[in-house]
Amino acid sequence: MEYLIRSAQQHEDFREAEIKALATLHGFDVEILSYSNESPYCVVRLPSDDAAKLLIERSILACAIYRLWGQGSDYDSLHEDLRSRTESEWSKYKVSSFWFQIKTFQSKRSATARQDIVESFSYLPFDGPITPQNPDVEFCVCEYFDKGTLTPKQIYMGRLIGNSCRDVINVYDLKKRSYISTTSMDAELALVTANLALAGPNKLMYDPFVGTAGFPIACAHFGCIVLGSDIDGRCIRGKGEKDVLSNFRQYGIAGRWLDGFTADLTNTPLRKRRFLDAIVCDPPYGVREGLKVLGSKRGPVEEVYIDGKSAYKQADYVPPKKQYSFTAMLRDILQFGADTLVDNGRVVLWMPTANDADVELPFPQNPYLELVSVSVQEFNKWSRRLLVYRRLPSVEVDAAAISAYNHQAGHTADELNDFRRKYFQGFKS
Amino acid sequence: MKLLTLNFVSCARKACKSSTSSFPLHPRDAELELVEMEFNPQFLQNMLPKLEWEALQIICNELALPTLPSSTPAASDLFESGGEGSSPAQPTQVARDLHKLLLETTIREGLLVCSNCGHEYAIKEGIANFLLPPHLV
Ligand SMILES: C[S@@+](CC[C@H](N)C(=O)[O-])C[C@H]1O[C@@H](n2cnc3c(N)ncnc32)[C@H](O)[C@@H]1O
Ligand SMILES: [Zn+2]
Numbered sequence: 001m002e003y004l005i006r007s008a009q010q011h012e013d014f015r016e017a018e019i020k021a022l023a024t025l026h027g028f029d030v031e032i033l034s035y036s037n038e039s040p041y042c043v044v045r046l047p048s049d050d051a052a053k054l055l056i057e058r059s060i061l062a063c064a065i066y067r068l069w070g071q072g073s074d075y076d077s078l079h080e081d082l083r084s085r086t087e088s089e090w091s092k093y094k095v096s097s098f099w100f101q102i103k104t105f106q107s108k109r110s111a112t113a114r115q116d117i118v119e120s121f122s123y124l125p126f127d128g129p130i131t132p133q134n135p136d137v138e139f140c141v142c143e144y145f146d147k148g149t150l151t152p153k154q155i156y157m158g159r160l161i162g163n164s165c166r167d168v169i170n171v172y173d174l175k176k177r178s179y180i181s182t183t184s185m186d187a188e189l190a191l192v193t194a195n196l197a198l199a200g201p202n203k204l205m206y207d208p209f210v211g212t213a214g215f216p217i218a219c220a221h222f223g224c225i226v227l228g229s230d231i232d233g234r235c236i237r238g239k240g241e242k243d244v245l246s247n248f249r250q251y252g253i254a255g256r257w258l259d260g261f262t263a264d265l266t267n268t269p270l271r272k273r274r275f276l277d278a279i280v281c282d283p284p285y286g287v288r289e290g291l292k293v294l295g296s297k298r299g300p301v302e303e304v305y306i307d308g309k310s311a312y313k314q315a316d317y318v319p320p321k322k323q324y325s326f327t328a329m330l331r332d333i334l335q336f337g338a339d340t341l342v343d344n345g346r347v348v349l350w351m352p353t354a355n356d357a358d359v360e361l362p363f364p365q366n367p368y369l370e371l372v373s374v375s376v377q378e379f380n381k382w383s384r385r386l387l388v389y390r391r392l393p394s395v396e397v398d399a400a401a402i403s404a405y406n407h408q409a410g411h412t413a414d415e416l417n418d419f420r421r422k423y424f425q426g427f428k429s
Numbered sequence: 430m431k432l433l434t435l436n437f438v439s440c441a442r443k444a445c446k447s448s449t450s451s452f453p454l455h456p457r458d459a460e461l462e463l464v465e466m467e468f469n470p471q472f473l474q475n476m477l478p479k480l481e482w483e484a485l486q487i488i489c490n491e492l493a494l495p496t497l498p499s500s501t502p503a504a505s506d507l508f509e510s511g512g513e514g515s516s517p518a519q520p521t522q523v524a525r526d527l528h529k530l531l532l533e534t535t536i537r538e539g540l541l542v543c544s545n546c547g548h549e550y551a552i553k554e555g556i557a558n559f560l561l562p563p564h565l566v
Contacts, residue, residue: 019435116513201469201471202472204472204475204476225469227434231492233558255467258433258466258532259431259434259555261558262557262558263559264441267441267560267561267566269441271437273479275479293566294563301563303562303564304562304563304564311562312562313549319561320563
């Protein structure tokens, strides 16, 4: 069955990935029949109205989903398509109360024009009352205009199945959150990230670069039990009344925050066991948050004593840290995912990419992980990508890929952090 | 740190990872607290096959908590059998006990000790610190 998804014209590059992830989350197939980043309207094939409802209820980037009644490049072809698709269903709505919505993209319609559009559907044998409030059935006409034109280029008509949960973006708005930092991800993208991680009830999610817990909060909203760690313990502990836990309390989801602990991902205490359903993170790349790992710049060192006592056993001891390459960190994150994710569990990872082709960072790869989607967020002078990987069930892993990977490991560990260098040069090319 | 999390951590030192005695880490001078968590028996069901039951038994013993059954409960132990028709299965006392043990029992203050290398990790206000000094990295 064909459905029309109407989305916000926002974070366009993430929409298709979100639709597919939500279908995977609920265990049904979705086929994208028409999609463009330039249009808020997308046509998909789904197994049923129930599937469409489940999908839309979890969507952040979509607004609503409709059973597609017809589409066309003008009203004549729309009406013709509508007739051939749905004439046999019309009688179902004979006595229903109903309402028509009209949505225009990149243009406006006057009240009379809207009236005319609705009138053009008067051949539908609907005898029920026309009620804007809670009608039995609601239809929507969606018009796509090329910028600056007066006639729509594509028109869709559909029966409303359900609305998305886009409103929760407001609930999690960072401006209203008690504890945030300069690197907190905005609420909308954090929630989308959680969707791409297939967050859901009964799952365990982990963020190894947890900061102020933006991702665990988003995943916990969708029902996950969540775990986070950071090399900087102060960010978990926070200041005074404001800490990670107070954020969870603010949203009434403290009962899903399993633990926060202080750890360096490259020296993680977590065991190599397949216990995580999702790993979600925004690793530091040295712009605002220095990428550091445990260890001394001077290489291996002897234990330090103060007055005959081990220095590290003093209460205020802060272990030294050293620089590390972003490329190596990405590789470590994927390997950690390969080691700890359940079959089909996901690594969802943000990384920068310069628009400049010559500094583009390659996608990190791991033979146990399959790249599922790549979405790009553009800023003025740079952009970043959201990468989604799936942990392959071990039987699906290619043995040749593993040996090639093991062979090449070790050579790539210490390249310079290109992005960082570029950033401080101010993107001069 | 919750006992569920403790079941997934070992000594952070790379040199200890391959040694079986680096897991579980042993609580010392532990001050326990109960932190209320959302009761979710399906989540427990998801976690059961991932637990190292023996390690959990050792920890319970060391913390003087009630003795656990000798083997991991089965998923069927979490829900009452023979629920009528389509009504969702009711969680059992086993599920409630496991929830309290794994998700609510928290080490608030204390140390976690690796019995392979003897390194001690401090827990303060429920937050464990696994950072290592350079000579142990
Ligand atoms: C971009 S921020 C993540 C922000 C987070 N998503 C939030 O909502 O606040 C990156 C975080 O990684 C931490 N970090 C840096 N190096 C690390 C390492 N080696 N292991 C673990 N965390 C590290 C930093 O302390 C910082 O909090
Ligand atoms: Zn150890």
